Amino acid sequence: MSNWHDELGVFDLETTGIDVETARIVSAHVGRLDDSGRVVERHDWLVDPGVEIPVEATAVHGITTEHARTVGMPAAEAVGEIVATLRILFGRGTPVVAYNAPYDFTLLDREAQRYGVAPLVAPGPIIDPLVIDKAVDKYRSGKRTLALTALFYGVDLTDAHDAGADAIAAGRVAQALARVHAEALAFPAIELHHLQISWCREQAEDFQAYMRREHNPAFTTSGLWPVR
Template sequence: MALARELPSWLGRVGVFDLETTGVDVTADRIVTAHVGVLDAKGREIAARSWLADPGVPIPDGAAAVHGITTAQARANGRNPAEVVGEITASLRALFRQGMPVVAYNASYDFSLLTHECIRHGIPVLEDPGPIIDPLVIDKAVDRYRKGKRTLEVVAQHYGVALDGAHEASADAIAAGRVAQAIARSFPLAGSAHELHTQQVGWARTQAESLTEYFVRIGRIEPEDALDGTWPVRDAAPNSV
């Protein structure tokens, strides 16, 4: 894909964030690994920190198969989960205080799960975190009718972004940041990260409503099981995307 547009100045330095967890329930599942970093305008990581936590609960085999961390490994090498959650939150809070946007792919998952982990461990949550850049939400909005899946692997390939070691927190975080920059070079975006953040709130809600209608139509869910389109932090997500 040709990248013809100049990168907006507010994407010249961005935070990146990703979690790998025990499952997909943002209210009940726990952090296993995490990565917070900073990319420059060329997509190079210029600051980074990674974590491995002992989540305090068994890691299901299915989750371990995705991110590669077993219960035994987490117990042997992982840190206290409260300390990890506190440090992740502090790192993100520091980026937001600098006014730096933070990229997270499917951000409502990562930020919602982190919020519930903070509550679980008695750590102050991120209040109204932002600006956040979610390449999943943005890609669906700017290229709405493109066929195919929208997983990070597929979308990264579409935009010519290398993703080695998918479902490893640092690899996914960095790739998401580079995808955000690639989208900005391919499509006109908002004039600021804060404006884009506000747009994504509406886009995420509309996308969830549209997907709910489709799932109801094909009989996958009942109408009362509507997907939660709250972004970037939702309350619960039994049917989240």
């Protein structure tokens, strides 16, 4: 029987901001890796989001409003293609990796609704290396950004905040996690998906308790995963 990490889809978005309710897609990548982490399929989109790209966002991913308007695909068309490509992977039963999955999948859901595209319904199985890493190595100190986590697991990330580079690196981090924590992650993909729902909720509860205790008694955060 194959392991969940033998073939992985990978998914990442670069956007206009951090608020999933208002941010728009600027670039996207959906691809597929084999069991060695080699890219065997890739789809890339540069998108005209239909709004100004804030300079703060351009500073992160390098895409300007002018470039997106000149070269980018209309947002409605791109969103439809991204959703359709992911739907094919899920339809095959291929696990899809997204680092901090609630951001990408929630934003894609809102964009689909914005443009009248049928959104993904209960997408899965999804593999979120951020949630998994926190679960299997709970007490490791330091931040858990993709760049730092990739470095920790010996995965190259040479062009951070490029959708393709980030997606592929996240997939390879997932495969590294599967090697390093083989016993803890020896589940079928769909079971691991459901475990991450519980893990993310517990992690959010712990973080909320910490923030209320140390900084803001009224702090709240969502533990919903993979779509909020």
